[in-house]
Amino acid sequence: MSDPIEVVDNRPRNSEVVPVKESSVNAAWKNFECSTERKKSLQARYVYGFIFLLTNLLAWLIRDYGHKIFPKLYYLKACGVDGLECSRTNGVLRVSLGCCIFFFLMFLTTLKTRKLYEARNAWHSRWWTIKFVLMFISLTIPFFCPSFFIQYYGEVARIGAGIFLLLQLVSVIQFITWWNNYWMPDSKLKQTSILGLFMSTIFYIASTCGLVLMYLLYARRLSCTLNLFFITWTVILFIVMMLISLHSKVNRGLLSSGIMASYIIFLCWSAIRSEPSNSKCSPASEMAGKGDWTTVLGFLFAICAIVMATFSTGIDSQSFQFQRNEVEWEDDIPYKYEFFHAVFSLGAMYFAMLFISWQLDHSTKKWSIDVGWASTWVKIVNEWFAATIYLWKLISPVVRQPKVMNHEETVQHVDSV
Template identity: 70%
Template structure:
């Protein structure tokens, strides 16, 4: 018998029978599961700030061992690993020992969370909880390096140079990806119906800031005609700015001025930072104009630099999407909000990076108090980083054109046949 179309259909409520006197509504069960996933997601997001705070505290511990450890912790001088009467646990080696402890901790976290993908997995609970146990592991990780002979710590220092370089590369790719995203977001789009006025305003602002930065560096750091190295650094930075602007406006590229303007400001900042890292003994170094004895400006600059290290590590660690091959995967409700393994891997590399900044990339000499990332090694690392950043950005601009040209040349013979 066929029911008429006008006959109302009775709504049925599906119930799952658990026992004789208890039933559960599937809708309520789904809501409860969603709520549990939401709570776990919030814990996971809060956990990353806890790890960043741990990283900040370890940075301060490394600074303490470098500048004041020898006076406040003299008992460590009697350790065999620290060499009696020497500074094997302070200054440069002290920083490397603390850095190694930080590396061990975050490397352990990386190995125990690298395959986590869902919020209901036990590894997610380990990443977001068990803080007492992780605190014990952290203490052990920081103590163990002080019993390792100094020769092995020197070897770790050499490895840390490579790890710090890898960290700089990851950070650079993350910055360029962010610049690309911002440019795509504010570019005029018919689908999004965005106004390009804000994008034009920001691109103009960034280019004005970049040009002003170039002029200001010429005024401050090339007061003498003999400052040829600074003149070269600044002039080459200006050339890179012009090249990026011309290529981004080329008809075949047509990327607009916003991304190149942001990148220009970043390149100018790297150049300024490199010149500021020149040692005080250099005749054109800006360090010679300061007291260099830990004035309040030096202390504030030092603390800002440490916070910048933590922020750079944190922002790179949570940006795992930049380094994924499949970026269009749909985020499910029970998926973790960020890749835990990559997050801890970046922090382990960040441990090597902050060690290099504290010792100015030099394993053989100690840096002065309240200084960070000062020396010719630091200067050249930043200059190379600047040139590398510009090279990667320019390649990302022209690579689509190069690929398109290759495809066209490959298709022409096929069409001829």
């Protein structure tokens, strides 16, 4: 009699199937949560940008019309007689200080946030009612501070604004490098890019036209020696950048130098436009004090430019990372929150300097922004500094290459011995 056949049940039991289903469901739910939190985080930066814009408008209102508001607020002893200590220059500094306090608190409370599921991520992306109350308190406190403290803050704000300009400059140069790498082909592959060459031509033509126009508008007479010096030195920088970028050892192409040339020419133009209205070499002197619609539009455009510069620098934390090859996970935050808020805190100092033209002891005219000799020289120095950093970025690989080769030869010689 044959042995009975034993039937083996190889079907997975429920205890074996459920964990697999649960893990897949949990993974899908986690991906959904990460996607939702990421969207909220990306949307939050626009809300912060809108808050920053409103703060700029508030600073302008208090600067130009605060003298009509604060005399009625008798309980604000810090505002002095007729409320002069809370309007004009000091008023701008007080609003700037409040904005700086708010974003500095956000910097402290979001420091080292790295994952979307952290509580500090929720604080950054949500809880807007509490943050608007915090913003209101931050803007109110400076109006109870004594004037000497506000003056001390003004000195600190000058330094903070300089740091902001430096960060913005690094961000711009990194963007130019990325733009060049994106549109221009790899020289080792011996490819050609018609679009890249076309854009290079456009930038160089625009730069040349800009220089010619500046000579015609701002250096019409030989007596305009300062403007002639500014424009001529910009021409020299323009030529030097072009020649170095085309040098056989550098070989960076024309696109990056063309974009950078346009940028420094824009800075030179902006610096000359910032000269005071009593400057005889500026056609803006003819429009001084009229306050027509072009002045208003220019003022509003300048405010939008401040907000955009702060916003674009704040979200560009990758340009300031020391480790370029960091692995990004799905639950990582899309940008560094602490860097974002730190830049906005410095941006608050920067817009204060523009509204008061970098001068703590003088009041600016209505509908004017970043006008005066101090503003002119800040922009000119910024232009020269930008060109210097860019030129060093071009030649630094060539300068460092012999040192690297000598080091490798020394190592090989030691190994052979």
